[in-house]
Amino acid sequence: MDTTTKICAGDVRTASRLIRDLEDKLPQARPRLKNLFVHTGKSFIVGITGSPGAGKSTLTDALIAEFRKHDKTVGVLAVDPTSPFTGGAILGDRVRMLRHAEDDGVFVRSLATRGALGGLSQAAGDAIHVLEAMGKDVIIVETVGIGQQELDIINHAHSVIVVLVPGMGDEIQTMKAGIMEIADVFAVNKADRPGAKQLQTELAALLSATPLAENGWRPPIVSIGNLYEPEGFAAKTAELARKVLEHHDHLIVSGQLAQRMERKALMEVTDALKTSILEPVLARLIASGELSKMTDRVKNRESDPYTEAEAVAKRFMKSGGL
Ligand SMILES: Nc1nc2c(ncn2[C@@H]2O[C@H](COP(=O)(O)OP(=O)(O)O)[C@@H](O)[C@H]2O)c(=O)[nH]1
Ligand SMILES: [Mg+2]
Known part of the structure; x- marks a missing residue:
């Protein structure tokens, strides 16, 4: 079985x-x-x-x-x-x-x-x-x-x-x-x-x-x-x-049950998107040491979190999949 x-x-x-x-x-x-x-x-x-x-x-x-x-x-x-x-x-x-x-x-x-x-x-x-x-x-x-x-x-x-x-x-x-x-x-x-x-x-x-x-x-x-x-x-x-x-x-x-079930499905899809997209990206940034470099740049005010994140997003989404 x-x-x-x-x-x-x-x-x-x-x-x-x-x-x-x-x-x-x-x-x-x-x-x-x-x-x-x-x-x-x-x-x-x-x-x-x-x-x-x-x-x-x-x-x-x-x-x-x-x-x-x-x-x-x-x-x-x-x-x-x-x-x-x-x-x-x-x-x-x-x-x-x-x-x-x-x-x-x-x-x-x-x-x-x-x-x-x-x-x-x-x-x-x-x-x-x-x-x-x-x-x-x-x-x-x-x-x-x-x-x-x-x-x-x-x-x-x-x-x-x-x-x-x-x-x-x-x-x-x-x-x-x-x-x-x-x-x-x-x-x-x-x-x-x-x-x-x-x-x-x-x-x-x-x-x-x-x-x-x-x-x-x-x-x-x-x-x-x-x-x-x-x-x-x-x-x-x-x-x-x-x-x-x-x-x-x-x-x-x-x-209302149908409404609540819809809200629940939306939440679950959103959660799943986070783990399917964010998790692997973070894992790679950690493995390559890039995350700590990004962190340092932000800490030293050489850059800001948005610029750093947008640069990563651009790289990962360059296939234009969406
Ligand atoms: N005095 C009093 N104690 C209660 C009553 N109901 C639960 N307790 C006690 O409160 C404590 C915490 O209960 P528990 O069900 O584990 O709480 P939880 O942390 O919210 O799950 C336990 O020691 C219960 O025996 C009540 O009606 N009166
Ligand atoms: Mg309890």
């Missing part, structure tokens, strides 16, 4: 290996991904984002259980660039989600990408495609924080859950950083903590002051109680799962 057949049949080992090989940029990985592509694009992709320690992994674990109750198969990709080794938080996430380890309908993977060109967003996008080809109905992508990188990753998702917690002092900042625009569902987590009510009130006020999006969706707020009061916690995470599925329906009915 070839890789495509195995992955489409849900083979966990083959899928895991391909995800790792893609992350390590092994030469055989990309052709395999290309072959898979025709089998992707059918999953519902849910992003979950928020500060470190906000409870994203805990909620993801609960969401897995909920989606399973709805008879949906689930893939999870935890992206944590702050953990370059398979240790720390990521290992913790794996252990936490171990209760789903025996379930064939669940596949959990972590990505601690080494960065480099193309970056985290592309690596995440590739891994998501592998999960899609495995036929997972829902794919949850967990990302940390709210930097540009994370916003890029979250663009792979169709629906985005933003997790806020009281008392972390970053709520207002979070909202300013453009999170309001990307959130489809808000989770106010750790509601056992002081300030949870206030956070929810402030958020609700902020949301009602924001003009309703063109598509008519107003992001609901789900306040999630204490994890250590299992009954209440389960009821609230069930509500969170329902809101996410409602948003999915809304995306389909409003035609």
Whole structure:
């Protein structure tokens, strides 16, 4: 059996290996991904984002259980660039989600990408495609924080859950950083903590002051109680799962899903252009020592970055291919 057949049949080992090989940029990985592509694009992709320690992994674990109750198969990709080794938080996430380890309908993977060109967003996008080809109905992508990188990753998702917690002092900042625009569902987590009510009130006020999006969706707020009061916690995470599925329906009915898929395709093509064009050019400039000469010239103010880059572009594009 070839890789495509195995992955489409849900083979966990083959899928895991391909995800790792893609992350390590092994030469055989990309052709395999290309072959898979025709089998992707059918999953519902849910992003979950928020500060470190906000409870994203805990909620993801609960969401897995909920989606399973709805008879949906689930893939999870935890992206944590702050953990370059398979240790720390990521290992913790794996252990936490171990209760789903025996379930064939669940596949959990972590990505601690080494960065480099193309970056985290592309690596995440590739891994998501592998999960899609495995036929997972829902794919949850967990990302940390709210930097540009994370916003890029979250663009792979169709629906985005933003997790806020009281008392972390970053709520207002979070909202300013453009999170309001990307959130489809808000989770106010750790509601056992002081300030949870206030956070929810402030958020609700902020949301009602924001003009309703063109598509008519107003992001609901789900306040999630204490994890250590299992009954209440389960009821609230069930509500969170329902809101996410409602948003999915809304995306389909409003035609927004098609729009988001187009935006995603554009992003992926742009990312691929960067790695297919910029990466080989940079590699050659580094190998020939030219990049350091260019850098020196700019540093010494003998030249400027634009002149240097344009000269390189002219040389590489002289065939007039475009
Ligand atoms: N007090 C309290 N702690 C929680 C709650 N939910 C999660 N936690 C704890 O918060 C910590 C971070 O959770 P985790 O899911 O790993 O956060 P992540 O970094 O956002 O993935 C863990 O120790 C959880 O047990 C909650 O409702 N109340
Ligand atoms: Mg986590």
